[in-house]
Amino acid sequence: MSEGKDAALRAISKPSPFGPDLDISQYSRQPRNWEPCPISSLPEDILRRALEVGVTPEDRERAGTFFQIDHSVIYRAIQRLFEDKIEIMSAKEALEKYDWLKDYWWRIVRVDTDKYTALAELAFDQGYFIRILEDQKITLPLQACLFISTDNLNQNVHNIIVAEPGSEAQIITGCTLHHTVHRGLHVGITEFYIKHDAKITFTMIHNWARDFDARPRSGAIIDDNGVFISNFICFKPLRSLQMYPTAYCRGVDARARFNTIIYGLGNSYIDVGSKIVLQNEGCRGEIISRAIAADRAQIYARGFLEGAHSGTRAHLECRGLILSEEAAIYAVPELVAKTQGAELSHEAAVGKIAEEQVQYLMARGFSKGEAESLIIRGFMDVSIFGLPKDLEREIQRMIDITAERAL
């Protein structure tokens, strides 16, 4: 038995320190089988759900596409213009093709982190491999969809993203399910390797169902002068979501930024954090999180900055808005400075919609409902994330679609 499997077996009952402990045996391992096909030939209801998480069937709008339903990879393609610039394939295919990939597998996220990482090793259901070749600047976003079509299914994916030196790309990953799926568990391992002078902007959108559980586990290593920007958006109710991705700024002048917008509805239990570890001279980090809790939602918004080297700087900003008496937001910012030359700061604010803001807008003729809606939308404004304009517009469009229904 391999070392990884052995470690996974030992960790298969190990709960995560955060979030509700799930009985992983309660989920089905019997997926529906899907044959490969072009995305555009998928049923309309799947396409609609995919579009809500930023995955379009229009090939010309994306440099490359990966689409997985349940445990089957149904589509992967690269637009002709980008064929010699990027690689997209299933993780299994990539492991067979590249012997060196084993050096990237479970190297940032530990296989024995908890029962979910262990499950992803022992019951591995594909995922994607994306590689941006050296010095290639990809002008259109790449997209990946991890879709669930079977009720109560457990889907465990392992994704590897390698940005070779000097490369640059935007990647949109949408995780969602069919409208007939109510329960299930998605475990997503994603390991990012941002090599020197490379830049990756990664946007992940989760749209699940009321009784669904999600446990993403991500990590990034950023080398000299590399940039990693991670955006996470979750607007639909679900039973539980827990994640705490970590970015290790390993190289000189490496930069990492996490932007998170969460809208907790229904009985959602959401525990989402971001960690940045500054390990070299000139490293910079920023965590910005916006959490809105409605109905009976419980949201933990965590942030962790570690200054492990002098000449580093990072900031954490967490804001929460509570829309219901029964909802709660716990903002948990942590700063650890291990050297004198690390400048770390944070600001956190949690509260309800300010009455004076509502009245002010009403004095401009907005009704109370319109004023509150405008304030909530403003709270979810993505322009502060410093994204490319096209991506910003696209994320704003997705926020508008989901916020429309949520509000």
Next chain:
Amino acid sequence: MREPILEIQDLSVEVSGRRILNDINLKVYEGEVHVLFGPNGSGKSSLIMAILGFPAYKVVSGKILFKGKDITGLPTDERVKMGIGVAFQNPPAIRGVKLGSVLRRLTPNEEKINDLLRKVKISSSFLERDINLGFSGGEIKKSEVLQVLAQNSDFLIFDEPDSGVDVENLRVLGTVINEALQGRSALIITHLGVILQYINANIAHVLMDGSIVCSGHPTKILGQILNEGYAWCEKCLKVRTLRCEL
């Protein structure tokens, strides 16, 4: 017979159980510009909040009529839609809500917005900023005036449009406000009366401890206040009270 556009009858208002306005009576006719003077804490801004119907300002007696209709029980947005526009003194900052999105709601006419921007001498990039967030004193006044003019209301209220504004911006704002007042009715609150250099007001009132104690010609009253301070109003009040008792 002329009807007042705004009529306040025996209005008394409480905030958190504390009386802040007492038996206020005020009539503003079409085309009239009224000025409200008063020391800090006298209730000037509270009167505006009460006219707007902010929930914290509880009317304990009296009523407010606008265009002949009793608006005392109406929510703020309905009062505003009837034609009341207010430029606030200290408006709240709202993250993520762009000034432009509020302005475009007030008027969908982009040409009008651009024209207003030119008038208040401010660049269009200002519209992309979060409303009142990090605005300087002058920018707040300009933003408020922009919004009120975009609203195109029949009755305008300006709460201290001249406080915290430098000379240059005061001239710009004064000119724009004066132009906006032509043919309109208005109530202007001012602490030092500087704005009166630019606008022609018809009548002024002095508010002390939540009551209107004096009404008269704006420049005459302002002159007395600048010379003797509000002590003059207290003295005047005593004299008038004595006269009444006699």
